[in-house]
Amino acid sequence: MPEERLQKILAKAGLASRRNAEELIRQGKVTVDGKVVTEMGCKVDPSTQVIAFEGRTVSLEEEKIYLLLNKPRGYVTTLSDPQGRPIVSSLLTGITSRVFPVGRLDFDTEGALILTNDGDFAERILHPRFEIKRTYQAEVRGLPTPEKIRLLEEGVELEGKKTWPATVRIVAKAATTTTLEITIHEGRKRQVRLMCQAIGHRVFALKRIAYGGLRLDALPIGKYRRLTPTDLAQIFS
Numbered sequence: 001m002p003e004e005r006l007q008k009i010l011a012k013a014g015l016a017s018r019r020n021a022e023e024l025i026r027q028g029k030v031t032v033d034g035k036v037v038t039e040m041g042c043k044v045d046p047s048t049q050v051i052a053f054e055g056r057t058v059s060l061e062e063e064k065i066y067l068l069l070n071k072p073r074g075y076v077t078t079l080s081d082p083q084g085r086p087i088v089s090s091l092l093t094g095i096t097s098r099v100f101p102v103g104r105l106d107f108d109t110e111g112a113l114i115l116t117n118d119g120d121f122a123e124r125i126l127h128p129r130f131e132i133k134r135t136y137q138a139e140v141r142g143l144p145t146p147e148k149i150r151l152l153e154e155g156v157e158l159e160g161k162k163t164w165p166a167t168v169r170i171v172a173k174a175a176t177t178t179t180l181e182i183t184i185h186e187g188r189k190r191q192v193r194l195m196c197q198a199i200g201h202r203v204f205a206l207k208r209i210a211y212g213g214l215r216l217d218a219l220p221i222g223k224y225r226r227l228t229p230t231d232l233a234q235i236f237s
Contacts, residue, residue, distance in 0.1 A: 009058070025039075132185060
């Protein structure tokens, strides 16, 4: 087997996406033949060298798992939390393999969250060049004018950088709030909340309802289901 970059091997083994695998290496959690490796770009032959993460040998033979979780509010999308808050993996009853969240949903945001042990798959969803669309429902204060909706669609400036064009439509109106459906392909931190704040309409409730053509539909809050090959194809449609 030819040598490959260590972060790519970790991604293939399902420990994390490539970019998160790089962080695990920087933290000194990965060893090769018993020695800690912290340099980026290190090439390794997994057929002849022993790679371990936190003392556990890394295997490339693990079955690939793909899950869609309807994340409740009040859970963090990490595998551990120093503050002791609930973590999404605690909702995966019956799943014994190690999986990790693909991207994040804020503590106060609910909805569609994919978890997997396939690092290459996660990279395809997260990397901007693939432009995987994510659709959200945002309940905001007041009624945005057509001009403000157009601003969201054309892009607003966040932290000195303009957002990419979005698709926005009004799906419901109430006395003091409006529900917007917003589709973006970026994954900037708290992006939808900040976009709405930038046009003067604070978000009261936020829910991700789709990755690409894969929709959350009737999956109950706090429950998950395994994704089929057809489901996976819908993400990239």
